[in-house]
Amino acid sequence: MLQGSDTPSVRVGMIRGAEEIRFEVLGPHRIRSSDGFHLEAERASRYAVSRSETSVPGSQHWVRFAITLPGERPTRPAPPGAEVRELVVGRRIQLPHLRVDNRETWHLVGPFPDNASAEAFRRGQPRPGELTVLQLPSGQAEGWATLDGRRVQLPITVLPENPQEPQILLRDVLIGIEFHWQHREDELLRGALEIAAGPDGKLVAINELSAEAYLASVNSSEMTPDSPEELLKAQTVAGRSTLFATAGKHHFGEPFDLCADDHCQCYYGASRERERSWEAVRSTWGEVLVSDGRVCDARYSKICGGIMEDYRFVWDDRRIPYLTSGVDGPEPLPVPANSEEAARQFIRSSPDVYCNVDRYPLPESLRERCQGLFRWQVRYSRSELEELLATRVGVRVGRLLDLVPMERGDSGRIVHLQVVGTEGRVILGKELEIRRALSSSHLYSSCFYVEKELDGHGFPEFFRLIGAGWGHGVGLCQVGATVMASRGFSYRQILAHYYRGAEILRAY
Ligand SMILES: [Zn+2]
Ligand SMILES: [Zn+2]
Known part of the structure; x- marks a missing residue:
């Protein structure tokens, strides 16, 4: 996440686990790869990137039994039978008016030889829902891909000449993963596109764009753009808080901040934006929920x-x-x-x-x-x-x-x-x-x-x-908040109803 500028940027994981990624750039653009390959195109072009050889870093399976703030002890003892380890995850992000520190300590037992044995250990505990199986990569994946037949080293960066406008069309993005509305869509994206190797050695497509442009899509991807204005504002402040509170944690070891789906926050690109989505962003610019000096993980x-x-x-x-x-x-x-x-x-x-x-x-x-x-x-x-x-x-x-x-x-x-x-x-x-x-x-x-x-x-x-x-x-009940907004409650009243005791601060 870029720091020090007026608006921070965010890296969103759009596609994971792919053998091939197809996209179009709608105007002049540049493409660079890690081995120094450089391409400048004057006009719109289509591309396909397919995986050739990638190295998969080793990984270990651990079971997380508690999460605390850094330096704190967990309230429950570690389940017996395995080595205990602590892992600090999260980020420090300096914003113009707020120093964000979302770091926390994961208390782990393990390591286990594979997912099945970690899962069996978890299931054997009296309250298995308190524990989570994690696969922790021991490094970054690296590798090579072919870009329209040319061998290039990952990651590859695609930068449109005018990244403020939606200039990238990313094909076949799977959304609603494992939920009853799962389907594929082509997503129109502002900002830049990066194609990298994920921890499984397969291709990942990452959209890097300004946090506020991201939120103008999130507020309408999560909710319908015909929602009342105060609801869109409440959703925007909640989405912005979640962004800064969770970056680097839900996808520890992966090369992006948040994924684009329901798991983190739904972000379906610029085609979801309306004038009202942007109005909700502009009128709450930089506002986040804060409690006990930390940005709220506004679920x-x-x-x-x-x-x-x-x-x-x-x-x-x-x-x-x-x-x-x-x-x-x-x-x-x-x-x-x-x-x-x-x-x-x-x-x-x-x-x-x-x-x-x-x-x-x-x-x-x-x-x-x-x-x-x-x-x-x-x-x-x-x-x-x-x-x-x-x-x-x-x-x-x-x-x-x-x-x-x-x-x-x-x-x-x-x-x-x-x-x-x-x-x-x-x-x-x-x-x-x-x-x-x-x-x-x-x-x-x-x-x-x-x-x-x-x-x-x-x-x-x-x-x-x-x-x-x-x-x-x-946290916030999206349908309840929509009804509150249509009954005349302001976004501040809605946020106070769902996030008890949290204050709204302007981070930039
Ligand atoms: Zn996610
Ligand atoms: Zn409700």
Whole structure:
């Protein structure tokens, strides 16, 4: 991330794991490679870069059991049985009015010879959702590629003469990876394009552009551009905060700051921008959320379901003061919904909350995407569910007998779920693993209860999952915030509602 200039720049990973990357530059441009190859083109041209020989750095599998601020001790002891190691990750970024330091310490056990043994170690712990398996590369990948038949050394940089304008068309970008809307798109990009070798030795396409141009796309890629102006402003400030709070951490060891998909923040290039996206950027220029002197990792998701979830029930066990639970509406609700009975009652109800799409009107394009997701049901046959558990998370327990929530968060989301079969029991967690296990893409949320339909012998034949919300539910609820904006709340009021106690500062 460039420092010292008025607007910092960001490196976004657009494509990963590719054998070939195709793109077009729409006007005059230059291309350079690491071995000194240099090309100047006066007019638009198309290119294909394919991988030839790349070196893959060694890597090791570790299990992370805690995250702390640098210098702090984890609150829980390391799981026994392996060597303990600390790794400081993140960046220090000097902005004109704010010194950002997003570094944190990962507490790891390991190393394990492969992913399977690390995963088996994690699964063997009483609360496996507290642990994460990480593959840590021991260096940078290097290598060579062919650019339209010419052998060049990676990385390759493509710089349009006028990078302020969208001049690069990157082909076949996969978006919505592993979610129900996954598809490929061609993305129109401002700034520069870099093609490098990723840690797996395959090609990575990176878009480097100004943070504010990036945000003008993020606010409308995450939400529809017909969203109310105050919502777009709130989304922009949250997106800017997330950018500075997470750069260098979610993709440790990869040659970019954030990826372009739902995993980090959705960035689908300049074709998503509208005049209103830019207006939201200009009127909040450089503004970030700050808490305890650190830029907020301003998490957000589509529909909380009525109660915002606490960070620690979804990710590692840390109390993040601005990401605690709360009711997403004007009226009090019986909270927390963290017992089986309270969760069932809550999911069956239709409370007066901002994200209740059955009560409050939404902009047309958002309504289509969110229809039927405030409250939802999914029904599987036993064999379908056994197949999903086996293929999605490698869980085989014989004939499936039950899915038992062991622990719920304040919003009703299941933190750990026990899968019970004739040949054993396995605990899944936290919410993302549960959602991945119970759908061929991702289940809408982990806020659900289970009803079984039994066959003539008393064995379950069908499982119905009856649920609420879409996404992890932590921080800003995008649909709730849209309704707040259309009811006249300002972006500052919206941010204060979802990120308790955080202040807004201008970083540049
Ligand atoms: Zn990511
Ligand atoms: Zn909500």
